[in-house]
Each structure stands twice: as structure tokens, then as C-alpha cells.
Amino acid sequence: MSSRTKARKRAVDILYSADLRERALADALVEESQRAAQQPAREGSWVYAREIVSGVDAHLAELDAAITAHAHGWTLERMPVLDRAIIRVGAWEILHNDEVPDGVAISEAVQLAAELSTDDSGGFVNGVLSAIARDR
Template sequence: MAKPAERSAARLAAVQALYQMDVAGKGVLDAMAEFEAFWIGREVEGVSFKPAENRFFRDILRGTVSEQVAVDQLVDKALATGWPLARVEAVLRAILRAGAYELRFRKDVPARVAISEYVDVAHDFHSGDEPGLVNAVLDAIAREVREDEMKDRARGPSRPRG
């Protein structure tokens, strides 16, 4: 069983790899190999990169790319009217794509955990309103693709009647 910190590091690495693919035009296999060989669990130029659950990292990266059309549609629908995903800054776009992928295709991860994790990733890169945007967009997506789970959580724990 992976530790939560290794899953968090896998999410961060996946976002970084998606960003690199977006701005540098790298393919998924090249980005995956580079991150696993040179970044994850290593120290680069005085910056330590935490060990990550590689299988989870690969799934987020591959899945986000292979399901990009569906993922982008979810994100576009959740963004403000007139502000398509293509207009969103590249790091934020990578965060939203990875979060949307996980919410839609990784039902084994609780929606609120995924949302919280990607808000934390947004805090790693942004200090303004961006983490709030990530929270709002992913929450809207979760309410669409995991309606029952989100309704159950909104009601809170049930109390015995008697």
C-alpha cells in the first residue's frame, strides 16, 4: 500500500510532467522516463524531489493524455463561460487536467481527497486566486461525475434515530 505522501508526490510529478509536455512538446513516454530517471526521489540543483508511487504517477500521466478529450470537456464545462481551458495558464491547465482525470477515472480515490490534493499542488505553484479556482472547478466536476459520493458527503454522517 502506498503512503499518502508518495501519492501526493506522484500527483505533483504528474502535473510537472504534463506541464513539460505542454510547453516543450514532449511525448508521454519521454516525459515519464525522464521524470522517473532524473526527478522523482532525487535532488536536482539543490532541490529535493520526494519519492513517489511510480505506478500512480504513470497512471495519472498516461490516463490524462489518453483521456484528454473527455478530461478537457469536463474542465471546459466547469470553467466560467467564455474562458476555455485553452486560455488557462499552462501549470494551472496541467493541474486541472490531472485532477479531472482522477475524479472521472480513478473512482478508488475519494473525490474530496483528489480535490484537496490538487488544491495543495496549486499552492505549490501559485499564491493568488488559482488554488481557489482549482477547488471550484474540481468541485464542480466531482458533483457531475460523482454525484452520489458528493451528495453523501454533503449530508454528513448519519445519526441513529430513536
């Protein structure tokens, strides 16, 4: 597993945890930063995970608007928390990280959904992120 793949999973974990606990992403990032300082072996995934979470936090309103516009029939509140976190990571990569090709961002998000969420989540994540990429 590449360090970027690990970083995406770590970012999803942070977003998911913050959302469930109704904590600010900035606070969750500080907490995870302290944990990361105690685990130098995981530094490779921390740098990009921090970039993703910071980016999602900085652009949350824009990302959520794009997700809502492309998640036909689904509000953000109705989405499973885990799927919402995965889609936010993918949407941030598509809209704000030119180093990651859209296809890679979508594929990685779909893979995370397949591993971590329901049987239907991969298709849902793919549909929303593909639509965001197409309309970008």
C-alpha cells in the same frame, strides 16, 4: 508528505513540462521513466505518477471537454499551463480513479495550486474540479 501526494506533484511536473515544450505525453513519460530508473529512492512516487500521466494521456479529450464545460469564461488555451496541468490530474482522479475520493482529489489539487501557482489558482482549481465532481 505521502507518496501519493508526491506522485501527484511529479505528474503535474511531467504534464506541465510536456505542455510547455509541446511534447507528446507519451514521449515525456518515456523520458521520465528513464530518469526514474536512475533514482530508485523515488520509486514510491513514480508508480502512481506514471498511472496518472498515462491516464491523462489516454483520456485527454474527455478530460479537456469536462474542464472546458466547467471552467466558465476560461478556455483551455487561456488557462495558465500549470493550473491546466493540476486540473487535469484532479479531473482524471475524479473521473477515472475510483480509489481516490473526490474530496481528496480536489483537496490535493487545491493544495498543489496553492503551493505552485498564483494566489487565485486554488479557488479556480477548486471551482472547476468541484463542478466536475458534482456533475459526474
